[in-house]
Amino acid sequence: MQSISSESTLSTGEPEPSAIELLHDHCLELTPDGRYVRWLGDHPRHPRNWSGLRKTYDIVLICLLDLFITASSTAGSAAAAQAKHEYNISGTLSIFIFVTIFLLGQVAGTILFPPWSETFGRKNMYIVSSGLSAICCIIIGLVRSMPVIIIMRITAGLLSAIPYTIIGGSIEDMFNSHARIWAMYYWTIASNIGLILGPIMSSYIIAGLDWRWNFYIFAIIVAVITGGLFFIRESRPSLLLAYEVKRVTDMTTVQYIPPPLNHDHIPDLNTFLKEALFRPAQLFFQEPIIFVIAVMISVAMSLIYIFTEALQPIYESMGFAKTDASLIFIAIGLGTCLSTLTRMLDSYILNYLRRQGRPIKPEYKLVGLGLGGPFLAIGLWWFAWTIPPENQTPWIVPTISLVLVGYALTEMDTVLYGYISDAYLSYSASATAAVAFLRALLSGVFPLFTPQMFDRLGNNVAMSVLAAVATAFCIVPPVFICYGERIRRASKFARYSWEIQEELGKEKEDW
Incomplete structure (x- = not known):
């Protein structure tokens, strides 16, 4: 432990280790201008140096999140075909409520979320997106009020933009340029399979139950994924670097360590x-x-x-x-x-x-x-x-x-x-x-x-x-x-x- 060695050197009157040496011992270094701390390439806690099993768990889970949230968008078409009779509305209006406004919410989300997504970390945003999406699906299935259904469908679409816009960032965090080719491809496959899976799932669910169970089942699936997301790691390097610098600072008596290099801001x-x-x-x-x-x-x-x-x-x-x-x-x-x-x-x-x-x-x-x-x-x-x-x-x-x-x-x-x-x-x-x-x-x-x-x-x-x-x-x-x-x-x-x-x-x- 660095704190022990530092205290030891101070008690014997030997010189205190320099910040540069201290950082290097913890796989960190100063930027060329000496103003900030940044990662060394071999730091074991940098996302690109995580184990293959760790990366696989995280990327599979967030791809599954995108898959089923995407599926819920195309599943709206089958729900619309049955719900129009219950609410006595036209087919076009029903499609607008269950499909179009979901995607219009996604349009708004693609504008609103990216500027802030780098600041709050990937993990928290995935959990918020999946958890609230599951709640929206449950409410759509439970309520009989069309205005509430409209609000929940818009909200679900807005939330769907979170995984859609930040999964690429998670892939960039964890994989180098060669591995990213395949990771991005697997994500594309998952997203496109979600588009295809939605109509199949919804057709069988509605045939056996009714259109409300379509949303209950998606809520259950997304809720299970939400539970799994609590066990992924935060992959945003700038946030992890801040944690590393704080950890090193707390472990030592070195008077001053420069702040971490961080381009993220609201x-x-x-x-x-x-x-x-x-x-x-x-x-x-x-x-x-x-x-x-x-x-x-x-x-x-x-x-x-x-x-x-x-x-x-x-x-x-x-x-x-x-x-x-x-x-x-x-x-x-x-x-x-x-x-x-x-x-x-x-x-x-x-x-x-x-x-x-x-x-x-x-x-x-x-x-x-x-x-x-x-x-x-x-x-x-x-x-x-x-x-x-x-x-x-x-x-x-x-x-x-x-x-x-x-x-x-x-x-x-x-x-x-x-x-x-x-x-x-x-x-x-x-x-x-x-x-x-x-x-x-x-x-x-x-x-x-x-x-x-x-x-x-x-x-x-x-x-x-x-x-x-x-x-x-x-x-x-x-x-x-x-x-x-x-x-x-x-x-x-x-x-x-x-x-x-x-x-x-x-x-x-x-x-």
């Missing part, structure tokens, strides 16, 4: 308006890359919410029972899992470039986008013209096309978010906020007109409209691959990332 109003509102909007409207990516991701991922309204009626017309029709979402889930093959290809390409000593440019990681764009268009055209009423092919024929759709959606989601991070570096949080805002907004709006669109245009034409949009997206991968670097060099914000890459010459592994 922003004032001007900073909040600039970073949380103005900058994402500025990036969306001024940066062609961000604008295109936001539109692509938002429209593509909104397809899941469109499918929650359209897929089951289509398969019911083929003779499926309502619950069995929900199982068709499994095909999209299979496609999601196939993205593992593309991540393996990415790893092979990046390792090859490293062995060649070549710099790793963001465009080199767009292989998945080059595959996903065409596969999405092919899958949607295939589905559009193998379903009734124009075609009476066996149900397996259009279902296979949904595997392509699931693969494409996961690739676009994973690759484009990664491209934002690589291309915009310190501005990536604001860029991601712009994408998340539009994604949640369109996901909430599209289901409102999906039934009318399919009723008026018919299944084949309505799906063809979506396929045509996906076909237009196919021009983006070759443009980004061939001209992405040139676009970034001309960008006010992305130029910073390009200059850093030029200075480094190649990507370096961080500890």
Whole structure:
């Protein structure tokens, strides 16, 4: 113990150990200017040096939280279909109450929470989000008042933005650059499976019980996850560093130890308006890359919410029972899992470039986008013209096309978010906020007109409209691959990332 050795040296009249030596003994060091304390790379309590078992427990649990909270958003569609009879409201209004306002709450959460999320720590925010989400689900199931249901659904959507916006930070806290590729991919898989699992779970729950039990069961699941979250560790390095410095200070008689290096703070109003509102909007409207990516991701991922309204009626017309029709979402889930093959290809390409000593440019990681764009268009055209009423092919024929759709959606989601991070570096949080805002907004709006669109245009034409949009997206991968670097060099914000890459010459592994 340092306190014992310090007291011993003082009692014998020997010189007191210097702060530098003391910090080094505890795997800490001073910044070059000597004003602050920072981590040494081998500190055992830094999140990146935790055991594999510790990291696995924490990341699996928070991914499960995001999975089931995401599932509760798509599960709202099945609840809306039954609740409209109880409250004697239109189908569109019921979808708005149980689906759209949840996602509008998420829109607000993506704006409000990120500026403060670095200050209060990851663990506390996960516990607050999951605990209050479970309470919201219970209240929705118990009460008969529609205004209360609306308030709880908005609140649940607001809370859902917490894991959605800070899981990426937890992954960055715990994993180095190579491991982050896979950790981010597993998170994407979990989130997308949540979108797919929601309609399946809700269909069977409502068929066996009623729509209120849909929320009771989600409340039980999220409450169990909340209990598990009490056993995760806080992973925010700045908070842990403050604890370490205090621990060292309390253990020694050294008169002065500099404060920990900490960039986290609660922003004032001007900073909040600039970073949380103005900058994402500025990036969306001024940066062609961000604008295109936001539109692509938002429209593509909104397809899941469109499918929650359209897929089951289509398969019911083929003779499926309502619950069995929900199982068709499994095909999209299979496609999601196939993205593992593309991540393996990415790893092979990046390792090859490293062995060649070549710099790793963001465009080199767009292989998945080059595959996903065409596969999405092919899958949607295939589905559009193998379903009734124009075609009476066996149900397996259009279902296979949904595997392509699931693969494409996961690739676009994973690759484009990664491209934002690589291309915009310190501005990536604001860029991601712009994408998340539009994604949640369109996901909430599209289901409102999906039934009318399919009723008026018919299944084949309505799906063809979506396929045509996906076909237009196919021009983006070759443009980004061939001209992405040139676009970034001309960008006010992305130029910073390009200059850093030029200075480094190649990507370096961080500890």
